[in-house]
Amino acid sequence: MNTHAATLIDLDWDSFDPWRIQAVRHRLSDHPLLQPDQLVALGKRFQGSTRLFTFNNEAGADANFDDVGRLYPNRKSAADTVQGINDAKAWMLLRHVQDDPTYRSLVDLAMSPIQPSIERVDPGMHYRAGWIFVASPHTTTPFHIDRNHGILLQIRGTKKVYVWDADDTQVCSEHARDVFHARHDLGLVKWDEAFRERAHVYTVGPGMGVYMPITSPHMVETGDEPSITISFTYSTAATRRNAMRHVLNDLLYRKGIRPVPVGKRPLVDTLTYATASVMVAAHGVGSRPPACPSLARPSAYAVAD
Structure with a gap:
């Protein structure tokens, strides 16, 4: 300890x-x-x-x-x-x-x-x-x-x-x-x-x-x-990557595509994170109630939603 x-x-x-x-x-x-x-x-x-x-x-x-x-x-x-x-x-x-x-x-x-x-x-x-x-x-x-x-x-x-x-x-x-x-x-x-x-x-x-x-x-x-x-x-940084991958997987699921589970294929995770980062930067992080604001703008302290 x-x-x-x-x-x-x-x-x-x-x-x-x-x-x-x-x-x-x-x-x-x-x-x-x-x-x-x-x-x-x-x-x-x-x-x-x-x-x-x-x-x-x-x-x-x-x-x-x-x-x-x-x-x-x-x-x-x-x-x-x-x-x-x-x-x-x-x-x-x-x-x-x-x-x-x-x-x-x-x-x-x-x-x-x-x-x-x-x-x-x-x-x-x-x-x-x-x-x-x-x-x-x-x-x-x-x-x-x-x-x-x-x-x-x-x-x-x-x-x-x-x-x-x-x-x-x-x-x-x-x-x-x-x-x-x-x-x-x-x-x-x-x-x-x-x-x-x-x-x-x-x-x-x-x-x-x-x-x-x-x-x-x-x-x-x-x-x-x-x-x-x-x-x-x-x-x-790791939880941010994890969350980003889940965000994109939810989008794929809603479009009828069964995504690869997060953490199962490192290469897919890397590509998913890159795609999700671009998507979040351009369009935000989901609908109401909002997803974690830190996905769009990391800050030292959490922001109440």
């Missing part, structure tokens, strides 16, 4: 593989910005924006993540949700916290020290972001995939994290990933209880976490206590 004093996130960097799920340790649980009073203040600043979502906890693993806000709304304010989280029967997402200057410093505090270790094997880090989840006991974050590498860190309470390999097409098809990258549509990412048997399962408490590669399907269940979690996400 990396034990440098300035490093708050520890992985086994000697064996780090950006495409392999791994356990994580961290020293962020006592950070002042991750305590309930500061999260209430951040929630108030984000109130009324797309950076704050609150949901009731009736959604299960099989809920469509895209529709959770519409189908399972929580009418309480961010302050009321956090202050009464033990009995709120709800969960709250503070998204793109790097848009807040104070929390951008937290994202940098966590990510800057480990960037050299990551870039040694996965260069080109960009599009940093922070996501904070505050949840009542016995709450489920539905089964879904994400468009960046992610480091989930448990701050308070416990969670059971179910995560599947990024190339497990029995759990999430290649075409589902194509559609997700091109249109940010999770409609083809479907839950099945049988998936639990194929999952990597981590029970995480304060100081613990999980590294998850891009589009690794995952689902999370909180324990008997309220939970606070922060996830740091980022893109790299």
